[in-house]
Amino acid sequence: MxxxxxxxxxxxxxxxxxxxxxxxxxxxxxxxxxxxxxxxxxxxxxxxxxxxxxxxxxxxxxxxxxxxxxxxxxxxxxxxxxxxxxxxxxxxxxxxxxxxxxxxxxxxxxxxxxxxxxxxxxxxxxxxxxxxxxxxxxxxxxxxxxxxxxxxxxxxxxxxxxxxxxxxxxxxxxxxxxxxxxxxxxxxxxxxxxxxxxxxxxxxxxxxxxxxxxxxxxxxxxxxxxxxxxxxxxxxxxLIAQVDEMAALARALARDPDRHGHLVEALTRLYVKRAQRHGVTDAASRVPRLLAMDIELNAQGLGDWLRRDAC
Known part of the structure; x- marks a missing residue:
């Protein structure tokens, strides 16, 4: 508190x-x-x-x-x-x-x-x-x-x-x-x-x-x-720039049979790259560890959005 x-x-x-x-x-x-x-x-x-x-x-x-x-x-x-x-x-x-x-x-x-x-x-x-x-x-x-x-x-x-x-x-x-x-x-x-x-x-x-x-x-x-x-x-x-980047990543993987797994990988790379530019120390290991749950949920949400968008 x-x-x-x-x-x-x-x-x-x-x-x-x-x-x-x-x-x-x-x-x-x-x-x-x-x-x-x-x-x-x-x-x-x-x-x-x-x-x-x-x-x-x-x-x-x-x-x-x-x-x-x-x-x-x-x-x-x-x-x-x-x-x-x-x-x-x-x-x-x-x-x-x-x-x-x-x-x-x-x-x-x-x-x-x-x-x-x-x-x-x-x-x-x-x-x-x-x-x-x-x-x-x-x-x-x-x-x-x-x-x-x-x-x-x-x-x-x-x-x-x-x-x-x-x-x-x-x-x-x-x-x-x-x-x-x-x-x-x-x-x-x-x-x-x-x-x-x-x-x-x-x-x-x-x-x-x-x-x-x-x-x-x-x-x-x-x-x-x-x-x-x-x-x-x-x-x-x-945030606005990242929303566009995340949507573009999802669309590029729309027909991928392992879309979710590859989205997790792509989001991880995106956030690590951004963290490195932000000056986060040891971003390649710290970002996937700290954001693991968020990356998983973000990938799920992007998949849901793609399914709705295709309807």
Whole structure:
């Protein structure tokens, strides 16, 4: 857990490894909101961090999930049971899956497998419909007078919004503004890659969403994976260029009988090359190790996109 300026606390949810998955506690005038929350198995750790921050659980008015992938929203059900005043703010496309997570659970098991699901995601619970607030594009969450604006940002998923906090000129971008692990920072700043994980990746929509984020000239963007990044205009340009490169790689392999395996290899080469240019030490070994799960999921998402595009 780390406190930033503007009443924002970064919580490491503990998903998979340290500094991989963040939740954000935002405080204003004695009230609080939690933005993204990790998986169900992360809920005890998130609650402990809230307590350690000196925040009364009853003062948390909002749990805001940028989208309903389980590393962002899987813990919502258990957390809502422990946060008596909170309402859940969710994209209209995601709300049914928070009220009844049956299909979410089945989809996650298909992606991760039964064993990994049991280890990292078990314990999901439904959220009562009476406590769910639908966040259409432009929906404003009032946190004791501090406006948190939910902006529709598809591309990673159709059920994704990002949160604009004008008080700090910051975005809470979920997965729309990519993945950036602190282990790959250099003197040039953060190293970022897009996340095209299954099953709704849309390269055009993702580029449009990145542009929408950049249009506010943000001072910083808070990523779920992981933490705060600055130099937002440069990172946004890098993301847009990489989305185009990733789509081109996928199209070139569209008819390859081992498309997935070759996509994993091609993405690995792309990210290693970019990391080397960014000054990442020993990028050829560190990037495949640190980004292994992300590369696998990105390849799956690109494959899903190709299948939809061919229809």
């Amino acid at each position: 780390r406190d930033d300026s503007g009443g924002i606390t970064i919580i490491d949810t503990g998903y998979v490894r340290p500094a991989l998955c963040a939740a954000y506690l935002v405080r204003s005038e004695g009230r609080a909101a939690l933005i993204d929350c990790g998986t169900a198995t992360c809920a005890p750790r998130v609650l402990a961090a809230i307590d350690a921050a000196g925040v009364d659980r009853a003062s948390i008015d909002w749990v805001m999930v940028t989208h309903v992938h389980l590393d962002h929203a899987g813990g919502a059900g258990p957390l809502m049971r422990a946060l008596p005043s909170a309402r859940l703010v969710v994209h209209p496309r995601g709300a049914p899956h928070m009220i009844d997570p049956t299909r979410l659970i089945a989809g996650a098991k298909a992606v991760y497998g039964e064993a990994d699901f049991a280890r990292d995601h078990a314990g999901m619970l439904p959220v009562p419909e009476s406590r769910v607030v639908i966040a259409d594009d432009g929906h404003v969450v009032d946190l004791a007078g501090r406006a948190l604006v939910c902006v529709d940002t598809p591309g990673h998923a159709r059920h994704h919004y990002s949160v604009w906090d004008a008080a700090t000129r910051s975005w809470f971008a979920g997965d729309t503004f990519g993945i950036s692990y602190r282990e790959l920072d250099t003197e040039r700043g953060a190293f970022v890659i897009p996340t095209s994980s299954p099953v709704q990746f849309d390269p055009g929509a993702m580029k449009d969403s990145v542009c929408r984020i950049l249009a506010e000239a943000p001072a910083r963007v808070y990523l779920t994976h992981y933490g705060e990044v600055t130099d937002c205009q440069q990172l946004g340009s890098d």
